[in-house]
Amino acid sequence: MRNGRAxxxxxxFTYLGLIILVTVIGLVGAATLKVDALLRRAAAEEELxxxxxxxxxxxxxxxxxxxxxxxxQPPSLQELLKDPRFPGVRRHLRKIFVDPLTGKAEWGIxxxxxxxRRGVLAVYSLSKAKPLKVANFDKRFSGFENKQHVSxxxxxxxxxxxxxxxxxxQGKPPLPGQPSLFQDPxxxxxxxRPSLFPERDATPSAPxxxxxxxxxxxxxxxxxxxxxxxxxxx
Numbered sequence: 001m002r003n004g005r006a007x008x009x010x011x012x013f014t015y016l017g018l019i020i021l022v023t024v025i026g027l028v029g030a031a032t033l034k035v036d037a038l039l040r041r042a043a044a045e046e047e048l049x050x051x052x053x054x055x056x057x058x059x060x061x062x063x064x065x066x067x068x069x070x071x072x073q074p075p076s077l078q079e080l081l082k083d084p085r086f087p088g089v090r091r092h093l094r095k096i097f098v099d100p101l102t103g104k105a106e107w108g109i110x111x112x113x114x115x116x117r118r119g120v121l122a123v124y125s126l127s128k129a130k131p132l133k134v135a136n137f138d139k140r141f142s143g144f145e146n147k148q149h150v151s152x153x154x155x156x157x158x159x160x161x162x163x164x165x166x167x168x169x170q171g172k173p174p175l176p177g178q179p180s181l182f183q184d185p186x187x188x189x190x191x192x193r194p195s196l197f198p199e200r201d202a203t204p205s206a207p208x209x210x211x212x213x214x215x216x217x218x219x220x221x222x223x224x225x226x227x228x229x230x231x232x233x234x
Contacts, residue, residue, distance in 0.1 A: 038132070044100040045133050045150070048125055051097045052155035053140055055080075055107075055123040058093040059157035065090070073112045073119035101127040101150060110154060122154040 058080045063072035065083065074080055080093035098105045108126050112119025127150045137144045144153050 042132050045131060047100040048150070048153070049138075049141060051100070052123065052153065053158070054093065054097070055155045056140065056158045059120065059123075060159065061092045063157055065092075071112070071119055073121055075118045075120075077107070077109070077120060077123070099125050099127065101125055101129060108151060122156045124152070124154045125150050127151060 059074070062074050062080060062083065065085075066072045067085070070085075074092075077093070077096055081091060081095070083090040083092060096105050096107075099107065102125065104126075106126060108124045109117075109120055110122035110124070111117050112121050129150050131147060131150045131153070134146050140158065141153070141155075147153060
């Protein structure tokens with residue numbers, strides 16, 4: 001009897017151990033897949049940033065090559081591939097890249113004239129995914145911190161920033177003809193200097209009226225001691 005029960009007990013322990021082993025392998029495999037997906041996602045975001053930088057550089061060179069008096073934004077992305085303003089072949093971008101997050105060569109565009117969809121101010125991904133990268137961006141990507149969606153990363157001309165649909169230069173005046181939120185004051189207008197006393201200078205107050213002094217009964221001055229007459233001698 002004893003020898004007959006031993007194989008059954010060993011078989012039971014072997015089956016339980018196999019279940020535990022399969023469970024552990026499954027957990028490790030799931031964790032590995034999750035880590036692998038995160039790594040691939042992070043690599044795709046880094047690739048997107050490099051592609052965005054290429055778009056920004058192309059927008060910059062297009063603007064710098066613009067003859068005076070003409071719009072500095074290309075009508076579409078196709079003009080970056082071959083600039084029609086010059087007789088020869090002049091390229092600012094070698095190709096329309098594929099978005100590594102969507103897998104398509106389709107991009108969102110911030111238009112200078114949204115009504116007729118002309119004038120590319122910025123390019124962005126159409127992905128609505130939440131980005132893994134939320135900090136420690138390169139200085140080329142100003143304002144990308146703590147965004148809720150990857151599509152919030154707007155790639156503008158290198159050295160500029162986008163605010164409320166308009167272009168602002170970073171650390172230097174905007175290029176001629178470049179839309180800006182700030183306008184220079186008219187010529188001859190002296191620059192305003194900050195006041196040392198803003199509260200006093202903001203609303204000048206009228207001089208306070210002084211109350212008249214209270215009426216006092218006028219008293220005759222008493223004569224000095226040396227001027228008083230001595231009383232008559234008795």
